[in-house]
Amino acid sequence: MNAPVTEAELQAWVDGRLAPARRAAVDAYLQQYPAEAARLQAYCAQNASLRALFNPVLDEPLPPALARRPRSWPQWPLRLAAMLALTLAGGAGGWWLHGASTPAATAVLQAAALPGRAAVAHAVYTPEVRHPVEVGADQQAHLVAWLSKRLGAPLRAPQLGAQGWELEGGRLLPGQSGPVAQLMYRNASGARLTLYVSTEQQHGRDTGFRFAQEGPVSVFYWIDGKFGYALSGTLDKAALAAVASAVYAQLDPAGG
Numbered sequence: 001m002n003a004p005v006t007e008a009e010l011q012a013w014v015d016g017r018l019a020p021a022r023r024a025a026v027d028a029y030l031q032q033y034p035a036e037a038a039r040l041q042a043y044c045a046q047n048a049s050l051r052a053l054f055n056p057v058l059d060e061p062l063p064p065a066l067a068r069r070p071r072s073w074p075q076w077p078l079r080l081a082a083m084l085a086l087t088l089a090g091g092a093g094g095w096w097l098h099g100a101s102t103p104a105a106t107a108v109l110q111a112a113a114l115p116g117r118a119a120v121a122h123a124v125y126t127p128e129v130r131h132p133v134e135v136g137a138d139q140q141a142h143l144v145a146w147l148s149k150r151l152g153a154p155l156r157a158p159q160l161g162a163q164g165w166e167l168e169g170g171r172l173l174p175g176q177s178g179p180v181a182q183l184m185y186r187n188a189s190g191a192r193l194t195l196y197v198s199t200e201q202q203h204g205r206d207t208g209f210r211f212a213q214e215g216p217v218s219v220f221y222w223i224d225g226k227f228g229y230a231l232s233g234t235l236d237k238a239a240l241a242a243v244a245s246a247v248y249a250q251l252d253p254a255g256g
Contacts, residue, residue, distance in 0.1 A: 197228070
């Protein structure tokens with residue numbers, strides 16, 4: 001019972017899987033170290049956000065094709081079909097990937113992935129209490145220069161004070177094939193928005209605003225050349241659209 005509390009036990013506490021015999025020891029440890037308690041509470045909030053984002057998928061009805069009961073077939077045709085499938089899978093998969101590697105297909109796949117990645121990043125970092133950003137807005141010049149250097153392209157931090165949102169800071173994130181940036185904004189009530197900026201649109205074709213609902217997270221996103229932008233938040237669609245329009249106006253080269 002006097003064994004030191006381990007990181008594995010702390011993570012088990014977060015996940016609700018801590019052995020009952022160690023619960024009292026871990027609770028006492030967290031009372032003694034408030035900073036650790038705050039860190040674990042942030043993890044709990046993060047887990048809750050991720051569950052809210054993805055749990056609705058579990059309630060979606062099965063597609064009709066999967067819900068239908070399969071017909072009963074003799075075993076040998078099934079074995080033959082499996083052998084044929086394994087034989088053809090390599091060739092068919094290679095042909096599909098060949099098609100997906102064309103510029104047009106790649107552009108479609110990259111654009112489709114953008115809102116989902118942005119929503120996950122939003123859900124992960126907005127609940128953070130102590131470390132929501134890597135570099136704060138008090139170092140905005142350094143933040144913009146650092147992220148621009150890592151992305152290999154000039155980054156701008158839109159000013160959204162007129163819309164009631166102030167820059168809180170930003171961080172560097174791993175993308176699909178390289179670094180991406182996340183800028184975080186906060187309003188007077190403590191709500192947060194995030195702007196996800198990617199330069200991975202190698203075959204990007206400019207698009208207008210598109211809207212996606214990823215669980216509780218609403219996302220407006222668009223492609224501008226090699227840049228992909230996604231503004232995420234838990235606002236209603238109209239309110240988020242108004243902020244997204246202000247972001248777009250400041251990032252559009254033609255608009256200054």
